[in-house]
Amino acid sequence: MLEALRGIGGLVDEAVLRDAWALPEGELVAALEAVHGLEQRLTALRLALVREVDGRGVATTHGASSTAVWLRERLRMSGSAARRSVELAAALDAAPAVVGHALAAATINAEQARVIVDMVSDLPATVGAEVVEKAAQALVDHSVRFEPSILRGLGRRILHHVAPDVAEQAEADALRREEEQAHPRRHVSLSSPRDGRVRLTGVLDLETAGLLHAALDPLCAPTGDGDDRSPGQRRHDALADVCRLVLRTGQLPASGGDRPQLVVTIGYHALVREMGAGMLDTGAALTPATVRRLACDAVILPAVLGGNGQVLDVGRQRRLFTGPLRRALVLRDGGCAFPGCDRPPRWCDGHHITAWHDGGTTTLDNAVLICGYHHRLIHTGQWQVRLAPDGRPEFIPPAWLDPTQLPRRNHYHRRN
Template identity: 65%
Template sequence: MMEGLAQAEAAVTACANPAVWALCADDLIAALDAAHRIEQRLAAVKLALIREFDGRGVATAQGASSTALWLRERLHLTVPAARRLVDLATALDTGNPGIRQALADADITLDQARVIADTVTTVEAAVGSAAADKAVGLLVEWAGQFDPTLLRKLGTRILDHVAPAIADAAAQAALDAEARRAARDRHVTLSTLTDGRLRLTGTLDTETAGLLRAAIDPLTAPTGPDDQRSPGQRRHDALADLCRLSLRTGELPEHGGEPAQIVVTTSYDDLGRQLGAGTLDTGLELTSDTVRRLACDAAILPAVLGSTGQTLDVGRQRRLITGPLRRALVLRDRGCTFPGCDRPPRWCDAHHIHHWADGGDTSLPNAVLLCAHHHRHIHHGDWAVRLGGDGHPEFIPPAWLDPEQVPRRNHYHRRT
């Protein structure tokens, strides 16, 4: 073996710096196929060596706690990659030898070998070795047509071909087992970062994953040709929209005796002068621009504070666009009023054209519906909004976008 590997290494080394530009298209394809076959054959040799190495306990004899950790240090692999090699080497040695031979013959790839080994293990546990042998032959044949992902999907129904009498019962048992694993492993973790942001991680079961995609996918499409957000940023903003909608329904359970809500504390003078920051009830700070945007569609609780900051008196809520006024706003605007936006009313905030903090009143002529994205855009961008002569909103683009600054309207929502 050592002599053969030395010869193989020398032959491959001789091909390491070839003049590939001189190859015609047919020769280029043939060379690529040959290199791929050699790669799979060498993978079979490598797995055989790893299995023998592991079986002898050489790694522990040399001071490593496991073969996988020894491989990490020796071959500079990640631990998961090393463990996958050890697991596959064991499966090919103790399982059906047909998989190992198919890899050595370059009939399957290393990734396909993993899929076949996993599938055959399941089949053997369900119906025995005879069906497992049959499954190997069928899966190796399919491997000539399908990549590992499709091969794994086909493998979920392999019993239809090798043991049709029990296929349905086995499939149901597998589905039940998967449902139990999903229920056991479901979790969501919220980790607060030092700068106030939140890291969201977790694993959703199949039903919850479907619910989330059904709710979030319609909101992740770009809002227009000028939308420069990445897909990840659009999903982030869609999740924010879902939270706003949930809070707006009023159907969430109370939390600490109060309706579900976010609470921002700021100085009224700072709010009017567009200065200072707001503070969430969690103690984290928001920029003045964010506070003013949130104030457009929020309840204001005026408070009188003592010299040490104690609350001495809290007045009644005021300035919230709700009830009959919001219904009238919905009837007039029918959705987000920014040009080209198709967001429906339930996804929209009520924006004060003349900010309430600047003395604007809470009335239909001083309000427009804006989705969360365009609400931020209006507060942070150079666009202006006003009501036209017919009482419908129109937007003045910034001069850098349109030197003539011709007013634009949203024609998506049907007007009566």
């Protein structure tokens, strides 16, 4: 074996000396596939060697506490990679031989092998060895067409293909066990603010996760050209939109006698000078720019204090775009008025064109309907918004985007 491996190493050395950039496209793809196949075959051999090392207790002989620890030190692997290697080696050894043979032949890759051994190990003990063999073979056959995540989904239904007579009961038993385990472990936590961020962590049961996906997915699509948010950032912003929508419904239980609302506390003169930070009722501090943006949000009620701390105003209704005024705003703009945005009215805020704290009035001719994402963009100061002579909102792009700064409109919501 060592002589063969040394021979392989020499051939690999020869290939490494060749420049990939000089290969024609067909040879480039073929070389990549050949390297991938060789990697899987060597992985099968490595796992067989790891299993033998573990079975012989080589780690203990060398003074290590476990095979994973020994691999970490000997091969300079990470601890997690070493543990996964030992676990997969043991699982392959216990799985039907067809899985190991397929990996050794590069018919499947290591990720697919891990999925298959996980799936067959989860089969009920009552199905018998013959059914386990058939399930493993079926998944190996599917691996020719499907990558690991899809293969895992197929694995959950594999009994329906190889043993339909026991599949329904086995699936019901498995789902019941999963549900019983998931329900007591459900939780959601919010950390204390740090560096301007709050960590959201949790474990959801499947039903709640489904509800969350259903609520977030329609709002996670890019908003159009120039939307460079990552998928995670889009999910973050979608979650904020969902919370705003729920708060608008007025259907949440009262909290301390009040409807749920976000309260920002700031000194009046600090707000007018656009210099002061604000404080949420959770104790988190907000930047002056964020305070200015929230001050014109239709679902955010500010609590403004005088210099000596007395309450001057909490959520003045004349400042908010509500009732007939909001309906008129929706009728005029139809949704987010920013060019190219398709967000509907229910996801939008009424924005004061001339800021409320600068003396701007809460009237239709000082308002524009705008979604949360573009509301934040407007408050960066790069884009400007105004009402054209025909009473329609138009947006002036920054000079770096359009040197002519030609005003733009949203034509998505126009119905006539």
